[in-house]
Amino acid sequence: xxxxxxxxxxxxxxxxxxxxxxxxxxxxxxxxxxxxxxxxxxxxxxxxxxxxxxxxxxxxxxxxxxxxxxxxxxxxxxxxxxxxxxxxxxxxxxxxxxxxxxxxxxxxxxxxxxxxxxxxxxxxxxxxxxxxxxxxxxxxxxxxxxxxxxxxxxxxxxxxxxxxxxxxxxxxxxxxxxxxxxxxxxxxxxxxxxxxxxxxxxxxxxxxxxxxxxxxxxxxxxxxxxxxxxxxxxxxxxxxxxxxxxxxx
Ligand SMILES: Nc1ncnc2c1ncn2[C@@H]1O[C@H](COP(=O)(O)OP(=O)(O)OP(=O)(O)O)[C@@H](O)[C@H]1O
Ligand SMILES: [Mg+2]
Numbered sequence: 001x002x003x004x005x006x007x008x009x010x011x012x013x014x015x016x017x018x019x020x021x022x023x024x025x026x027x028x029x030x031x032x033x034x035x036x037x038x039x040x041x042x043x044x045x046x047x048x049x050x051x052x053x054x055x056x057x058x059x060x061x062x063x064x065x066x067x068x069x070x071x072x073x074x075x076x077x078x079x080x081x082x083x084x085x086x087x088x089x090x091x092x093x094x095x096x097x098x099x100x101x102x103x104x105x106x107x108x109x110x111x112x113x114x115x116x117x118x119x120x121x122x123x124x125x126x127x128x129x130x131x132x133x134x135x136x137x138x139x140x141x142x143x144x145x146x147x148x149x150x151x152x153x154x155x156x157x158x159x160x161x162x163x164x165x166x167x168x169x170x171x172x173x174x175x176x177x178x179x180x181x182x183x184x185x186x187x188x189x190x191x192x193x194x195x196x197x198x199x200x201x202x203x204x205x206x207x208x209x210x211x212x213x214x215x216x217x218x219x220x221x222x223x224x225x226x227x228x229x230x231x232x233x234x235x236x237x238x239x240x241x242x243x244x245x246x247x248x249x
Contacts (some may be wrong), residue, residue: 040203074148
């Protein structure tokens with residue numbers, strides 16, 4: 001079922017010096033439980049799309065329509081943005097606390113997620129005592145705690161080294177699929193996009209327009225690290241590589 005429809009979305013940033021046209025006529029549909037990854041050159045407008053969907057930034061024109069009212073949006077950014085002075089448990093409960101949603105059910109849900117994803121023994125640990133991958137898992141659990149309808153992930157792995165990135169993508173992917181979440185993720189990494197996505201959207205240089213959309217169809221689709229070994233992976237990789245504008249705007 002359709003969760004979000006974006007129609008003819010455009011965005012101009014108006015600064016004192018200039019008008020920056022960031023997005024031009026973006027059309028996009030996001031279905032329930034779908035994992036969509038946006039790829040495109042640096043500065044083309046990827047984060048702007050997420051910010052507008054999350055209502056952190058105003059659009060210049062076009063329509064953003066969710067299929068139901070009071071939709072809850074969850075974010076995860078490049079830096080895990082955990083608070084160093086709060087332990088894992090308190091970090092995970094923070095969103096609930098701010099939105100006055102701490103109750104038995106939500107507390108149980110957070111505890112269940114911590115347990116299920118191997119963090120129960122670290123509830124009292126502080127972020128600096130965790131690996132980068134564990135911190136990203138905590139950040140995702142904190143995002144999931146408020147039970148968002150859609151997750152917006154802006155390059156959530158780019159602060160991690162390559163090796164960690166591969167395992168953390170598996171972890172995050174597993175959590176998102178098991179918790180049956182809809183996700184819209186931005187990535188610089190074509191391989192990561194293909195390995196994780198149901199659909200990859202290729203954006204052009206700024207102002208971003210949609211250049212191509214790929215439905216990623218693989219037999220025996222599995223965890224991202226396994227999908228990288230799939231015979232279709234390289235085909236998608238070269239096609240998307242050809243589509244991408246390989247210079248910065
Ligand atoms: N608040 C702002 N005011 C003015 N210009 C902005 C603002 N935010 C973004 N821009 C400009 O809009 C364009 C798109 O920015 P955006 O951050 O969406 O790109 P991006 O694709 O996410 O880039 P990156 O890959 O580097 O993260 C850039 O040229 C940027 O300089
Ligand atoms: Mg960005």
